[in-house]
Amino acid sequence: GEDVEQSLFLSVREGDSSVINCTYTDSSSTYLYWYKQEPGAGLQLLTYIFSNMDMKQDQRLTVLLNKKDKHLSLRIADTQTGDSAIYFCAEGSARQLTFGSGTQLTVLP
Amino acid sequence: AAGVIQSPRHLIKEKRETATLKCYPISRHDTVYWYQQGPGQDPQFLISFYEKMQSDKGSIPDRFSAQQFSDYHSELNMSSLELGDSALYFCASSLGGDQPQHFGDGTRLSIL
Numbered sequence: 001g002e003d004v005e006q007s008l009f010l011s012v013r014e015g016d017s018s019v020i021n022c023t024y025t026d027s028s029s030t031y032l033y034w035y036k037q038e039p040g041a042g043l044q045l046l047t048y049i050f051s052n053m054d055m056k057q058d059q060r061l062t063v064l065l066n067k068k069d070k071h072l073s074l075r076i077a078d079t080q081t082g083d084s085a086i087y088f089c090a091e092g093s094a095r096q097l098t099f100g101s102g103t104q105l106t107v108l109p
Numbered sequence: 110a111a112g113v114i115q116s117p118r119h120l121i122k123e124k125r126e127t128a129t130l131k132c133y134p135i136s137r138h139d140t141v142y143w144y145q146q147g148p149g150q151d152p153q154f155l156i157s158f159y160e161k162m163q164s165d166k167g168s169i170p171d172r173f174s175a176q177q178f179s180d181y182h183s184e185l186n187m188s189s190l191e192l193g194d195s196a197l198y199f200c201a202s203s204l205g206g207d208q209p210q211h212f213g214d215g216t217r218l219s220i221l
Contacts, residue, residue, distance in 0.1 A: 030207050042213060043152065045210075092210070096167060
């Protein structure tokens with residue numbers, strides 16, 4: 001079955017870049033997603049990448065996809081305290097999403 | 110543009126009671142999905158509907174049922190509630206089954 005894995009924690013200093021990594025197993029995924037969840041809040045779609053792309057950039061966010069290694073990363077440039085949250089990687093196929101366990105990003109002043 | 114709307118935002122029930130959660134998708138979106146997120150866990154897919162027909166089924170208990178109506182809104186019906194049903198329930202919608210899913214803010218269900 002599908003499996004999505006992420007490291008659980010990441011701490012960075014304000015102004016530095018953050019890189020959150022994710023690996024997945026289902027090569028039939030059409031899209032791969034990054035969602036942000038703040039405490040007690042919903043899932044905010046940050047960005048997504050179509051499976052035939054290698055990279056997507058959206059303002060401070062850069063998504064890199066290595067299909068051969070089934071590895072997805074999210075880079076946040078100039079990380080701010082408001083970026084502190086849990087970041088979920090998800091892969092989408094067959095009309096449902098499978099989420100990773102989430103990476104808790106802590107931004108230190 | 111309005112996003113996915115879920116109601117209620119919070120719901121408190123007792124064991125063995127029933128609950129109904131509602132989801133109003135983004136305008137023109139024809140596919141809705143339900144997910145359950147337990148405390149400290151990642152969201153788990155429950156069920157989805159495309160054009161008012163069930164399209165996929167995940168880890169939805171037999172005590173739960175759902176449907177999508179002619180106006181594309183969806184309801185998740187939960188019966189014989191158990192303590193373990195306490196969770197955040199998300200609805201998501203998309204235009205077609207293979208397009209990005211947009212999530213609502215969720216309904217927090219607490220079972221006492």
